[in-house]
Amino acid sequence: MPPKKKVSAKLRKELSEYASLVRALHVTSTQDIIPHLTGSFPAPGAAVPTTEDTDAVMHAIDLRPDDENMHSPGQEGQSDINEEEEHTSKQKKPSQRPSRAHKYQRDQWSRWPMLRDHIFVPEWSLQDEVQAIAERKFGKRTQQEPLINKEAHHQAPTVSDEERDSVEEQLDEMSTDDELDQNLESLGEEKSYLPTGVARGLALESDFLLQRIFATLGAHRYCVAPAVQTRLFPMDWKAVFMALNATGVVDEQTLRVCYEKMERLHESEEQADIFHHERREQRMQHRLKELEKSIGPGIDTLHLCKNPN
Structure with a gap:
């Protein structure tokens, strides 16, 4: 062995x-x-x-x-x-040719x-994930079907005038959006649900776009030596925007809007790092001044030992 x-x-x-x-x-x-x-x-x-x-x-x-x-x-x-x-x-039988394993x-x-x-096929696909996000974003309830035609809309339960007046009175006293949503649901206020066709269409389009984005990022390679082309280096959010802009997968105007939003999100972190370095530099300067004051005029009497060599 x-x-x-x-x-x-x-x-x-x-x-x-x-x-x-x-x-x-x-x-x-x-x-x-x-x-x-x-x-x-x-x-x-x-x-x-x-x-x-x-x-x-x-x-x-x-x-x-x-x-x-x-x-x-x-x-x-x-x-x-x-x-x-x-x-x-x-x-x-020893080989006639020398081994080249040590050469590389x-x-x-x-x-x-x-x-x-x-790898196995997941239980929930990317389309299901996108559809769940869209339904939660637009406030669609899974147990209630959307109102597609006008007849169903007329048969839907309505809110009386007295309840509407009470809602308007409470709206003036509301201070947060959470209280507004809770009271609207408790009083039976109608909500605009997302139709099933729109939700599925949005999920399909988002699924297709995300697949193209992931494929673009997977095929993106940095300008490095050929020996390390197989390595995937970490990619920050700016590199993602640059790759998508170069390939034209996403509209330029959409990328610009998203870039501005991401820049505002990461601006606080960058400022915190800058302030940290500034405070550190100020502390170093303060210590240097204290050292100069402690030495005083005797700083000129200091001599550095020369190298004996």
Whole structure:
């Protein structure tokens, strides 16, 4: 049995990130953030890898080149036998050509694209997620059908004049939007529900747009050396806007409006960082002045020791 090879820190880091990616993909709902952070999401039909399963992932991923490792799962036993035969034959007959394995260093060990067994179809699709957001945004109730024709609108329950007068009196006393919404619902005020056709159309359009955006970001590569083209570097929100503007996936006017909103959101954080550096610089200057005052006129008498060399 060949001795176990020592795993480098670079390889262990990559496999840890690969296991984290697999664990993040094994979810049933992308809107529930707490199970994502705690890692308590059960994966249907597959075991969810944890941070302690890095060694198992390392054994599951072969470190040989990709073109030699494209066999099916049913051929694992045969491939192991062939490997042992090749290993024994190489020990008996030394190769004529010198090995070139030391001339290059492998840059990527994990599989990409990912294996089909590592990903399963989620219970809720992206279209379902978008439709749920649209229904919640427009105040649509799932248990009540929208009013499509005029006959249904005339048959709908209406609010009496006395109730409307009481609502108007209470509107003058309202101070917050939450109290307004609660009183309108309690008094039976009509709400404009989003029709099912509009909700589905909005979900389809948003689904298509988000798929194009994700595909654009997935194909985006930074201008780096060819050896690190397979690496995906962190991308901030400004890089996302630059990639979408360059490809023309989203309208320029829409991007400009969204960029201004995002800039206002992140402006407070940037200002906080700037103020932090300014306060630190002020403290350093204050300490320097105190040091000069403590030394006084004797600062000219100080001499630096020269290097004996």
